[in-house]
Amino acid sequence: GAVVSQHPSWVICKSGTSVKIECRSLDFQATTMFWYRQFPKQSLMLMATSNEGSKATYEQGVEKDKFLINHASLTLSTLTVTSAHPEDSSFYICSARFKSTEAFFGQGTRLTVV
Amino acid sequence: QQQVKQSPQSLIVQKGGISIINCAYENTAFDYFPWYQQFPGKGPALLIAIRPDVSEKKEGRFTISFNKSAKQFSLHIMDSQPGDSATYFCAATSGGGSEKLVFGKGTKLTVNP
Numbered sequence: 763g764a765v766v767s768q769h770p771s772w773v774i775c776k777s778g779t780s781v782k783i784e785c786r787s788l789d790f791q792a793t794t795m796f797w798y799r800q801f802p803k804q805s806l807m808l809m810a811t812s813n814e815g816s817k818a819t820y821e822q823g824v825e826k827d828k829f830l831i832n833h834a835s836l837t838l839s840t841l842t843v844t845s846a847h848p849e850d851s852s853f854y855i856c857s858a859r860f861k862s863t864e865a866f867f868g869q870g871t872r873l874t875v876v
Numbered sequence: 877q878q879q880v881k882q883s884p885q886s887l888i889v890q891k892g893g894i895s896i897i898n899c900a901y902e903n904t905a906f907d908y909f910p911w912y913q914q915f916p917g918k919g920p921a922l923l924i925a926i927r928p929d930v931s932e933k934k935e936g937r938f939t940i941s942f943n944k945s946a947k948q949f950s951l952h953i954m955d956s957q958p959g960d961s962a963t964y965f966c967a968a969t970s971g972g973g974s975e976k977l978v979f980g981k982g983t984k985l986t987v988n989p
Binding site: 870 | 910922
């Protein structure tokens with residue numbers, strides 16, 4: 763299957779700082795990217811959907827000013843957690859899709875805010 | 877309407893046994909049903925998927941059974957192996973897979989040697 767790479771795999775940041783997570787489609791053009799959040803032993807919760815060149819569409823209850831999503835190119839989307847707090851600690855996962863084809867997932871990013 | 881209900885929450889199977897995970901949905905617009913396998917600390921990986929025009933799909937030791945009238949689908953893992961120990965998520969979407977995925981809550985499978 764296609765390859766979606768997330769970076770970093772894990773990150774620790776201080777409370778109040780911002781952290782950026784990158785999601786890259788390595789061998790295909792991602793017209794749509796999704797960002798998920800996953801708490802321990804729970805399912806994936808969709809945070810937002812982004813189409814290349816357009817503003818992201820956020821799910822209900824997700825603060826768009828808190829979780830900034832940029833999908834500036836067909837191979838890169840970024841999620842920036844602004845003014846991070848300990849409750850933002852979680853496992854963040856992206857997935858990418860070309861048009862209506864299957865979506866492929868990245869390996870995830872473990873964020874710990876201390 | 878948008879939910880996908882998955883059971884059991886956890887499952888323990890002996891090596892060589894059959895693992896069965898069930899999912900049910902309400903939204904009749906769903907037309908693509910994938911299963912994902914997730915190992916700890918990793919992202920989900922597509923295992924197998926089915927569309928409602930067939931009642932069964934088999935890939936190696938993994939089989940999806942689909943019952944459109946009952947709005948249920950299940951994953952069967954034959955000859956389960958310790959390496960199959962992972963969390964499995966069913967999902968559903970519409971638009972032939974072009975819309976966002978709705979995930980079940982997951983099933984943690986443990987295969988004992």
